[in-house]
Amino acid sequence: MQKLRSIATISNAAMPSDLKSYLVQKMENIEKTYHCDMGDILSVILLEKQEESYLLDKGLEFYEILSFSHADWIHTVWASSDGYSEDIYIPFST
Known part of the structure; x- marks a missing residue:
């Protein structure tokens, strides 16, 4: 398990590049919207x-399937x- 509490840790984590880009953009948007550091709320x-x-x-209560790097x-x-919440991702295959 990797617990990432900042955009810098997401940028340096080992993961598919398109997932990393998605998460960095998502967290930048959250920080702009809520005027705080990601680690304070997520x-x-x-x-x-x-x-x-x-x-x-x-x-x-819910989940969705996202595709990154053909997975x-x-x-x-x-x-x-x-x-405070956790944004959770796990690889999935049928």
């Missing part, structure tokens, strides 16, 4: 396939408390 969690129990333990990723959000 962490990006990148999981490995074998870490799927992390998702199951959260009792998540599908499950994306969901877990709000651990008011004002």
Whole structure:
């Protein structure tokens, strides 16, 4: 599991380049919209396939499938408390 709490850590993390570009742009937009540092309100969690129990333990209400670098990723959000959440991604294949 990688827990990324800043745009700099996303930029330096090992992941597909199109996923990295997507996350950097998304987090820049969040920072502009909410006038704060990403780490104050959000962490990006990148999981490995074998870490799927992390998702199951959260009792998540929604998910979506996103495609990056010819691979599908499950994306969901877990709000651990008011004002803070985790943006979670895990590779997925059928």
